[in-house]
Amino acid sequence: MPINRQWVLRRRPEGEVGPDDLELVETLTPELNDGEVLIRTLYLSLDPTNRIWMSDQVQYLPPVKIGDVMRGGVIGVVERSRAASLPEGTIVNPGLGGWQDYIVASEGVARRVPHLSGVPLTAHMSVLGATGMTAYFGLMDIGRPQPGETVVVSAAAGAVGSIVGQLAKLKGCRVIGIAGGPQKCRWLTHDLGFDGAIDYKSQDVAAELARLAPNGVDINFENVGGKVMDAVVGQMNTFSRMPLCGMISTYNSETAPGPSDFGRVLMHRILIKGFIVIDYLPRAAEALAELAPLVASHQLKWKAHVVDGLENALDAMGRLFTGDHDGKLLVRVSPEP
Amino acid sequence: MPINRQWVLRRRPEGEVGPDDLELVETLTPELNDGEVLIRTLYLSLDPTNRIWMSDQVQYLPPVKIGDVMRGGVIGVVERSRAASLPEGTIVNPGLGGWQDYIVASEGVARRVPHLSGVPLTAHMSVLGATGMTAYFGLMDIGRPQPGETVVVSAAAGAVGSIVGQLAKLKGCRVIGIAGGPQKCRWLTHDLGFDGAIDYKSQDVAAELARLAPNGVDINFENVGGKVMDAVVGQMNTFSRMPLCGMISTYNSETAPGPSDFGRVLMHRILIKGFIVIDYLPRAAEALAELAPLVASHQLKWKAHVVDGLENALDAMGRLFTGDHDGKLLVRVSPEP
Numbered sequence: 001m002p003i004n005r006q007w008v009l010r011r012r013p014e015g016e017v018g019p020d021d022l023e024l025v026e027t028l029t030p031e032l033n034d035g036e037v038l039i040r041t042l043y044l045s046l047d048p049t050n051r052i053w054m055s056d057q058v059q060y061l062p063p064v065k066i067g068d069v070m071r072g073g074v075i076g077v078v079e080r081s082r083a084a085s086l087p088e089g090t091i092v093n094p095g096l097g098g099w100q101d102y103i104v105a106s107e108g109v110a111r112r113v114p115h116l117s118g119v120p121l122t123a124h125m126s127v128l129g130a131t132g133m134t135a136y137f138g139l140m141d142i143g144r145p146q147p148g149e150t151v152v153v154s155a156a157a158g159a160v161g162s163i164v165g166q167l168a169k170l171k172g173c174r175v176i177g178i179a180g181g182p183q184k185c186r187w188l189t190h191d192l193g194f195d196g197a198i199d200y201k202s203q204d205v206a207a208e209l210a211r212l213a214p215n216g217v218d219i220n221f222e223n224v225g226g227k228v229m230d231a232v233v234g235q236m237n238t239f240s241r242m243p244l245c246g247m248i249s250t251y252n253s254e255t256a257p258g259p260s261d262f263g264r265v266l267m268h269r270i271l272i273k274g275f276i277v278i279d280y281l282p283r284a285a286e287a288l289a290e291l292a293p294l295v296a297s298h299q300l301k302w303k304a305h306v307v308d309g310l311e312n313a314l315d316a317m318g319r320l321f322t323g324d325h326d327g328k329l330l331v332r333v334s335p336e337p
Numbered sequence: 338m339p340i341n342r343q344w345v346l347r348r349r350p351e352g353e354v355g356p357d358d359l360e361l362v363e364t365l366t367p368e369l370n371d372g373e374v375l376i377r378t379l380y381l382s383l384d385p386t387n388r389i390w391m392s393d394q395v396q397y398l399p400p401v402k403i404g405d406v407m408r409g410g411v412i413g414v415v416e417r418s419r420a421a422s423l424p425e426g427t428i429v430n431p432g433l434g435g436w437q438d439y440i441v442a443s444e445g446v447a448r449r450v451p452h453l454s455g456v457p458l459t460a461h462m463s464v465l466g467a468t469g470m471t472a473y474f475g476l477m478d479i480g481r482p483q484p485g486e487t488v489v490v491s492a493a494a495g496a497v498g499s500i501v502g503q504l505a506k507l508k509g510c511r512v513i514g515i516a517g518g519p520q521k522c523r524w525l526t527h528d529l530g531f532d533g534a535i536d537y538k539s540q541d542v543a544a545e546l547a548r549l550a551p552n553g554v555d556i557n558f559e560n561v562g563g564k565v566m567d568a569v570v571g572q573m574n575t576f577s578r579m580p581l582c583g584m585i586s587t588y589n590s591e592t593a594p595g596p597s598d599f600g601r602v603l604m605h606r607i608l609i610k611g612f613i614v615i616d617y618l619p620r621a622a623e624a625l626a627e628l629a630p631l632v633a634s635h636q637l638k639w640k641a642h643v644v645d646g647l648e649n650a651l652d653a654m655g656r657l658f659t660g661d662h663d664g665k666l667l668v669r670v671s672p673e674p
Binding site: 052057058059060225238244245246247250255256257258259260261262263264265266267268269270271272273274275276279 | 389394395396397562575581582583584587592593594595596597598599600601602603604605606607608609610611612613616
């Protein structure tokens with residue numbers, strides 16, 4: 001059996017993830033039992049939630065244990081098979097995988113990735129994967145956009161945010177994105193059709209939002225928390241909705257406080273709902289039925305930022321928090337067959 | 338026409354409401370036009386939300402203007418009538434009234450108060466009025482209690498909280514109340530059938546809650562905000578719900594921050610929804626159909642704390658914030674006919 005490189009969690013990071021928090025080790029892949037396949041990882045997804053899994057804070061899955069392989073979303077190809085339904089060469093999603101070259105999965109767990117003409121594999125790791133479903137269900141199920149409403153999305157040039165904004169535009173909403181830097185803001189308005197963009201690094205978010213959304217905010221798709229969240233909540237309308245998808249600005253800190261003006265949530269009868277995409281996995285087909293045609297017809301634009309080499313995963317993860325990536329952040333662990 | 342005493346807002350209170358913030362003045366009641374009635378106020382409702390109306394913070398109704406009569410919920414008797422549908426002697430609710438002896442209302446606005454055998458008029462100012470509807474809709478519509486779930490209610494011995502807890506018990510829930518002082522706590526567990534009560538003035542709320550609700554909290558009916566809210570949110574379960582009804586601990590302060598651990602709202606996919614009872618007025622009949630039989634059969638217990646005399650309204654209001662009242666706080670403005 002081939003050698004398997006694995007990123008193992010050595011200690012819980014404090015603040016930013018550092019080189020001593022994880023270690024790249026080598027093991028042998030185990031022998032297969034009947035019904036199992038050996039999957040060679042093609043792409044590893046890097047997501048803000050990885051930082052949460054490394055911590056022992058209250059979270060939606062058990063924290064990764066010290067000494068365990070780091071958990072991650074992956075897509076791979078079956079390289080050896082003892083499962084008739086998954087012959088060698090099948091492209092599969094083994095559910096939650098790990099930061100490693102190989103993973104063994106049973107045929108009941110690994111899900112075949114459909115081939116869509118003209119759609120690259122990386123789409124299944126982004127717009128047609130957990131990222132796209134996060135955007136779809138958070139916006140549709142919690143946000144419930146109505147034509148003419150104003151939607152604000154933070155981390156708008158990010159993998160989730162960029163899909164949220166485009167879906168909201170397709171629903172007939174006015175969409176304002178909040179992102180870091182003029183280049184990202186230009187991408188939102190020039191390429192994705194957002195009605196406005198706010199550069200939180202150089203602009204006064206509250207003042208710009210008041211200018212761009214003079215009728216207030218009906219949906220705040222919240223990805224960042226902290227001061228940006230406060231600025232948006234301060235302009236949320238009566239009966240507005242706030243899908244709480246993430247608070248990336250707080251993931252390297254000890255605290256993640258709620259909106260400083262919580263009285264507004266009461267006075268304006270605002271709905272806030274935390275959600276995690278795994279809750280919606282039973283409804284994945286519903287999202288894919290809507291998203292796949294939009295992707296195939298290029299009505300929905302998306303980008304992947306692919307870093308080569310499993311050995312670079314840890315360094316690459318830092319980009320999530322600096323914003324120094326252009327599209328869904330992926331690691332190419334091995335070449336596509 | 339009779340002389341009308343009115344409490345007029347003179348300035349916006351800072352912190353606790355003081356004697357210079359409102360003034361009791363005398364005017365003459367106006368002549369009636371066709372279709373109008375002169376209503377003599379019987380009972381005036383004192384509610385935490387009155388404090389909000391006195392401020393100019395963001396709120397759900399326009400703030401009471403400086404120089405205007407203070408707004409308040411009232412019930413009264415038609416003393417003079419130029420409306421055939423509302424003869425003299427009819428008991429009516431004129432919608433939102435004021436802190437005054439008399440109010441003129443048109444027959445389209447004043448709603449006849451039904452006579453229920455064995456149910457005193459004060460019930461219509463509490464358990465069968467806005468108070469009861471607040472409890473009913475917040476719990477049922479947002480909380481959606483299921484048998485066996487754990488419900489926590491703060492300000493549990495208050496007018497709303499005591500109804501919330503009893504309704505949750507009727508739905509088969511385990512109910513823990515948070516109240517101030519051993520006497521109130523005893524009332525909750527001995528008289529109202531709560532499964533447990535926590536005295537926030539003398540006990541560690543988080544520690545007691547962990548003891549009384551070992552399976553965590555499924556519904557937090559939030560009335561107080563601040564530290565008590567934080568203690569409860571810290572023990573809310575995955576997919577739990579938080580009807581946000583009030584934040585009385587913050588009404589005399591400048592700030593009303595959200596939960597300090599907002600990350601938990603995300604990780605546990607908690608639903609938070611602010612609400613105001615006036616949003617549910619179109620569905621009032623639904624609540625009354627459920628509540629009236631429970632009141633008439635004494636399955637639902639309630640208390641009114643009646644202070645005599647309009648001139649004592651301002652002093653009485655302070656009791657809302659100290660907790661120094663025993664049941665729904667009302668002012669008897671004039672005797673029942």
